[in-house]
Structures are given as C-alpha cells and as structure tokens.
Amino acid sequence: MLELKALTKLYRGAPGVRNVSLQLSPGEILGYIGPNGSGKSTTIKMLTGLIDPTSGQILFRGQDVTKDFAGFKRRVGYIPEEPHLYTHLSGLEYLTLVGRLRGLEARLLARKADAFLSLLDLYESRFSAMTSYSKGMRQRILIAAALLADPEVIILDEPFSGLDVNAAMLFRRLLMELARGGRMVLFSSHVLEVVEKLCSQVVILYRGDVVAQDSIAGLRALLALPSLVEVFAQLTRQQDQDVRAREIVEVMAAR
Amino acid sequence: MKTWLEQTHTPVLELTRHFFLGLFRSESFAGEDSFSPLFVQILGLLIAASWYIPVQVFGRYVRINALPDGYLYHLAYSMDTLWMLLVMSILMGLVGVFQWPSLFPSQRDHLVLSPLPLTRAQIFGGKICALFLFFAMCIAAITLLSSIAFPMVSYGRWETRPYLLRAAALLVGTNSCVVFMVLAAIALQGVMLAVLPVRWFRATSFSIQIAILLLILCAAPVLPYFPTRELIEGRSHWLALLPPAWFWGLNEEILGASNDFIGGLALRAKVALPASFLLASTTYLISYFRYTRQAMESPSQQRRPVLAPAEWLSRVSPAPQARAVSSFLINTLLRGRRQKLIFFLIAGVGLALIIENSMYLVLSDIYRPRELPGAVRSAVLSLPLTLSFFTMVALRRVFRIPADLPANWVFRFLESRATRPAQLNAILATFLILGGLVPLAFSTPVECVVFGAKALVAIGLQAVFILTLGQYLMIDWRSIPFTFAESAPSRQLVHSLTLHLVELALYSFVGAAWIESAINKWIPLVALLVTVALILAFCTRRRTEEWGNEPFDFAETPAPLIESLRLFHS
Numbered sequence: 135m136l137e138l139k140a141l142t143k144l145y146r147g148a149p150g151v152r153n154v155s156l157q158l159s160p161g162e163i164l165g166y167i168g169p170n171g172s173g174k175s176t177t178i179k180m181l182t183g184l185i186d187p188t189s190g191q192i193l194f195r196g197q198d199v200t201k202d203f204a205g206f207k208r209r210v211g212y213i214p215e216e217p218h219l220y221t222h223l224s225g226l227e228y229l230t231l232v233g234r235l236r237g238l239e240a241r242l243l244a245r246k247a248d249a250f251l252s253l254l255d256l257y258e259s260r261f262s263a264m265t266s267y268s269k270g271m272r273q274r275i276l277i278a279a280a281l282l283a284d285p286e287v288i289i290l291d292e293p294f295s296g297l298d299v300n301a302a303m304l305f306r307r308l309l310m311e312l313a314r315g316g317r318m319v320l321f322s323s324h325v326l327e328v329v330e331k332l333c334s335q336v337v338i339l340y341r342g343d344v345v346a347q348d349s350i351a352g353l354r355a356l357l358a359l360p361s362l363v364e365v366f367a368q369l370t371r372q373q374d375q376d377v378r379a380r381e382i383v384e385v386m387a388a389r
Numbered sequence: 390m391k392t393w394l395e396q397t398h399t400p401v402l403e404l405t406r407h408f409f410l411g412l413f414r415s416e417s418f419a420g421e422d423s424f425s426p427l428f429v430q431i432l433g434l435l436i437a438a439s440w441y442i443p444v445q446v447f448g449r450y451v452r453i454n455a456l457p458d459g460y461l462y463h464l465a466y467s468m469d470t471l472w473m474l475l476v477m478s479i480l481m482g483l484v485g486v487f488q489w490p491s492l493f494p495s496q497r498d499h500l501v502l503s504p505l506p507l508t509r510a511q512i513f514g515g516k517i518c519a520l521f522l523f524f525a526m527c528i529a530a531i532t533l534l535s536s537i538a539f540p541m542v543s544y545g546r547w548e549t550r551p552y553l554l555r556a557a558a559l560l561v562g563t564n565s566c567v568v569f570m571v572l573a574a575i576a577l578q579g580v581m582l583a584v585l586p587v588r589w590f591r592a593t594s595f596s597i598q599i600a601i602l603l604l605i606l607c608a609a610p611v612l613p614y615f616p617t618r619e620l621i622e623g624r625s626h627w628l629a630l631l632p633p634a635w636f637w638g639l640n641e642e643i644l645g646a647s648n649d650f651i652g653g654l655a656l657r658a659k660v661a662l663p664a665s666f667l668l669a670s671t672t673y674l675i676s677y678f679r680y681t682r683q684a685m686e687s688p689s690q691q692r693r694p695v696l697a698p699a700e701w702l703s704r705v706s707p708a709p710q711a712r713a714v715s716s717f718l719i720n721t722l723l724r725g726r727r728q729k730l731i732f733f734l735i736a737g738v739g740l741a742l743i744i745e746n747s748m749y750l751v752l753s754d755i756y757r758p759r760e761l762p763g764a765v766r767s768a769v770l771s772l773p774l775t776l777s778f779f780t781m782v783a784l785r786r787v788f789r790i791p792a793d794l795p796a797n798w799v800f801r802f803l804e805s806r807a808t809r810p811a812q813l814n815a816i817l818a819t820f821l822i823l824g825g826l827v828p829l830a831f832s833t834p835v836e837c838v839v840f841g842a843k844a845l846v847a848i849g850l851q852a853v854f855i856l857t858l859g860q861y862l863m864i865d866w867r868s869i870p871f872t873f874a875e876s877a878p879s880r881q882l883v884h885s886l887t888l889h890l891v892e893l894a895l896y897s898f899v900g901a902a903w904i905e906s907a908i909n910k911w912i913p914l915v916a917l918l919v920t921v922a923l924i925l926a927f928c929t930r931r932r933t934e935e936w937g938n939e940p941f942d943f944a945e946t947p948a949p950l951i952e953s954l955r956l957f958h959s
Contacts, residue, residue, distance in 0.1 A: 204803075207805075216795065220796045235799065263724070
C-alpha cells in the first residue's frame, strides 16, 4: 500500500499543498483531480522525488520512503504532465537510456524496448530523433518508458494528453489491466469522464487542500449530484461558466 | 524615437524588428529562453578590435617616417593595408559564422509565422531588412574607425597622396571586402539550400559552419607572419587566391598604382563583389520559391544509424546505469549544436596555438639550423598535451551547457546513491577518451616518425599526463553533464583565463620539456614518474572523497531571463 500522511509543501511560505493524506491499495486506480493550480502536480512531484515535502510522510508498504527513496522509485513508473524528453535522442535511444538507468540487463532491455515500440505503433520511427515526433508519439514514448521496468506503482499526470482516440482507448484498457494485475495507479487528470470510468476512488483537491475523498458513487450520493463533473464543480466552487463565457465574448468583440 | 518604437508598424517593419532582435538571441551562447544584450557586446568588441590596428602600427610609422628613404614607408603602408583587410575579413567571418543559422528564414520561422496573416514576401522582406541592418552595423563597426584612423596614423614626410584619397580608397577596399565576405557566406549557404535535400542540408550546413570556424581560428595565428615582404615585392601569384588581396588590389588601384599585378587583383575584386551579390540574390530567390517545401520536408531518419559511436564507447562502463550516462553524454555531444559549436571554438583555439607554434618554428629565425631539430622535438611532444588540454577544457565547459533542461527529470527520478559512483566514473572515462585519448591517437603517427622506438615511452608518459589532467579538471565534478542549469561562474573571466594559462604552461610546455629529457635519461624519468604519480594520487583522492555521497547537482530550472534592449517598451 502507498500512503501519504499529512503531506505539505510550502513555497516561500505560501502553501502548494496542505495536509494531503491518501491511501492507494494494490489493484486500485485512484483519481487525483482538481482545477489548475490546486496542487496535483506538486503532490506528484513530491511522490516522485522531484521536490521535497515541507512536512508529512510518504509510506510504501508501511515504510517511510525517504529512508530509501531510490528503492521506492525503482518500483514506480511515472508519466509527467509535460512531455519533457531529450528530443535529440531517437525513441529507441530514449527507452534504452531509461532502461539502463533502471538497471535492466541489455538483452532484456532490447527485447522490451522493441516490443513496446511495436505495440505502441512507434517501431517505424524508432531511429528518428524525437524532435520529429508528434505530441501523441512523445506521450507514447513516455508511457513505454514508465512501464519498461514493470513498476508496482504507476503515477500518471495527464497521461491522455495528445493521444488519439485509439491510443487513448488502448491506454484506458491497459490501466484497467494493470490494476487487475495488482498494480497501484495514481491517476491525475482533467478529463473527468475518463476518471469516472476508470477510478474506484477519487481525491478532489482545491487550492492545496483535499476537499473530498471517497468513491465516486459515494460522492454523488453525498452531494445528490448526477455526475462527477457536477460534484467537481460544486466542490471546487466553479463560477457560473455561462456568465464567464459571455464575458469572454464581450472582451473579444471590444473595438 | 521611443514612442515610434513602441507603436505597431507595418508587417515588414515588425518582422524586421523580430528578426533583428533574434540575431542577438544567440543560441550558441545564451540559454534558449534568454535574451542577452549581445548587441552592445558585439559592436563593442568589433570596434575595439578594429581600433587595435591603427594603435598597433602607430609607433612603427614614427620610426619608418624617420628613415632616409621613402621606399620602406610605401611598402609598409601596402603591407599594413593588406593586413588590415585580412584582420577585418577574419572578424567579419567570425560574425558570419555565429549568425550562420540565421542567414535564411528557418523552418521555425515558417511554422510560427506562416499561420499568421503574413505573405511569404513579407517574411523574406523582413528577414532581408534585418540582415541588412545587422550587417551594416557590424561592417561600420569593423571598418569605419580604422579606415579613417590608419591613413592619419601612418602619415609622415614620405606620404605625397592626399589624406582624403587614402581614406576613401581604404574605405572602399575594406567595405567591399567585408561586404563580399557576407555575400559569399549567404551565397554558399544558399547554394547548399538550393542543391541539397533538407535531410542533408542541416548536417552539411552545420559541418561547414564548424569548418569555417576552425579555418578562421587556424588562420588567426598566421596573421602576425603575413603578408611577408617577399609576397608584396615579388608580386606573388599566391595573392590572387586570397580574396582580401583582391580588395587590397582595388585599394592600390584607387591610390594610383598601375601595373598588371595590381590591375589583375582589382579586376578580381570588381568581378567578385557583383558576382557574390548575384549569387546570393539568386539563391535567396530560389529559397523564396521553394520555402514551403524546404521548411516542411521531413529531415527525419528512418534507418538504423550505420555508425553508433555512443553505443561503442559506452561499453567501457559495465553497469547499465553508467552506460546510460555515457551514451547520453556522447549522443548529446554529437547532436547538440550549441555544445558542438562551443567545443570546436575552444578546441580550435588549441589548434590555432599549435599552428602558431609551428609557424614560429618555420618562419622565425630565432632557431639556428643546429637548434631546429630540438625545437621540433619539443613541439611534437607538446602536440598531444596542448591538444588534449584544450579538448578537455572545452569538454568541461560544454558539459555545463544544458540540453533540454526540463527533460532532466528522468535522471533526477532515477538517481540513486548505489549507482552514483559508477555513473561519475563513466563520465570521467568518457571525458578521458574523448578529451585525451583521441588527441593522443591523432598525434601518435607524428611522434613515431620523429622519435622512433622512443615514441612508445613518450606516448606512455603523455597518457599518464592526460590521466592526471583529467582527474584534476574533474576534481569537483558531481553532476551528469548537460542536465543542470548553468550557475553564475565562480571566477571572473580574467581569473579563469590566467589560471588556464598557468595550467597550460605547466602541463604542456614544462611537461613536454620534462618528457623530452625523461625519454633520454633515467633520473628525469624516475623524477617525472614519482611527481606525476603523487599528483595523480592526490587528485584521485580529492576527486573520490565523498564520492557519490552527495546527490547529483540538478539546479531547478531557472525562470527565463528576459533582458530587454528597450526596443519595445520603456
């Protein structure tokens, strides 16, 4: 089990996230949602060691991960929000780089990289520098890189960004398959319809605070709202979007 | 002016402003998102370099004008004029090399600007205007001051020609010469653009940019020995092969020289200038009509690369994590344009120094024939040391230039204490192979020819020197190259240069002299081995202290630094 206990990050005194606590069990896909700037990426960056928490704990199987963060990260596959890649490398070179950094043996790595590239329709472009890749292709490379070393925990920050319909469908099924196989999936996204279909539990974040944490059915019942979108709008105090849309059109038409 | 600059103007003017400012956003030196005010720096450097020429020759003309005969005055004036043209060509060449990627509208320009309500003519018009403005400023900075000052500084009792004529002739000569250099650069790139497929163009163009840079750097040390008196007095036909000499001929012709030799050179200048203009314009026109196809043609490679040096070289490291770092390092060095350009710039200085040494040996009369073989032996022994010094210093500098900085998350994410020492060792091994072994291999044949069997001892000692220098230069290195943001330098530039000069003197010149005596006698050999072993042990110990205990240094991605030239807003 992966557990976050009162995780807090302060940026020059201002809170990025405050007292985030959650649990992620094997076989579970946990939706982690919130409006822009609510602290989703900050939490994920703390989980992946890209930034240090100001306070709080991350426990993996009951052990504080800070004692062996590298050991924890060996069990984690991560897909970042932005497709930051070394674009001067080819897709194959990038997967080889990641595989080696994860300590995979050469022959196994070559076999896995080839297989991932074929399955994700990247095999034809495997020798091309990633500068020529589309956003979707880069996203698929990130997916392959995250899954290369068979992680137990998969952390996804907007994983569907740039994927076409087929690739998104494949990836959705893949996530369900991974969960069925006992992996823990933390899924952060703005696409609430997908979250609703995939996740058993959701955590809703607003301005750095957890404002709801329950199963989707539980939240809908609690707030007497028909969909996750409406639950989300209510909890994150979204303004009347119709009014705002009209205001934008007015500004646009100003002479 | 300020109000005018703040207003929105016609598309061509706005594009001119955009392209003009882009010429100072040097991706070779600054971060990709930073906007350095290179404008002032470039012009200041060019003016200073141009002003250096008249200042340098002032004392000499005082003495020459005091001579009882005017022949030497006129000879010196001719030689200095040609020398000025050569220096100016080199300066303009350097500017051209650094602006090489900006001479034509690029694929990025097409992708960004074409969706906007702009015509292709406007994009090309803006580009041409910006280039014209930029090069006009550079040309003025290089030529004006020295062309006006030199005839004044050299004036003396043997001068009969009016000042205005001499200044006008020099202005025509120098300006035509540097304009020719710019047009020739545009024409050269334009021809490549017109002839080569896009997938070849980028690599070829970059190789030519590097080749020109090396040519300029290697030509610079020859300048103090050129032009020789014999070349001018003997009316050498070699001068006909040198474009700046054509414009020197033009200058001489305006001053009244009338002979076939000068006439021939001047004629070349008169043909070359319009021809280069015509060729540059034609290739620009071709590029204009083929722009969309050129910009959108995919340069991607679909085949497995025939040569994969990163794969081969990374095999020196057994651990996969170390091999990852090693191959990443080599691939980035091979493909990073900024990294390669800076590397060749610094390594080129080393090459220039070696050429300067060789020229000194060949041309200087300081060595008598009996002493020359000894000097050649020293020069050959210092060859791999000098070259390795510059390549290693260049590599260390280049390692600090980040590549796709936000992508370093993959190294940060997968960093571990267990693998850190192996990764740091892989960095050092790659550093030594590229910076030390390659120069040593390059100079081995020359050493074998000069020293015969003793070359083996010399090469062995040089290898130990290279290993020691490698350990010394990487003593505090605790990062994966290309993955961290450049912090402000800890030392001033002058301080760094002085330190490097001392290091170079000790390593290359003192080292070569010591090796020379060590390959002939036992006592210096033992003393050398003991000394180097002690230094090596010290450096290795210092380098591996706390080895891998501290995490790698990954500075947070810095916020883009925007420094305005105040051409947009106050």
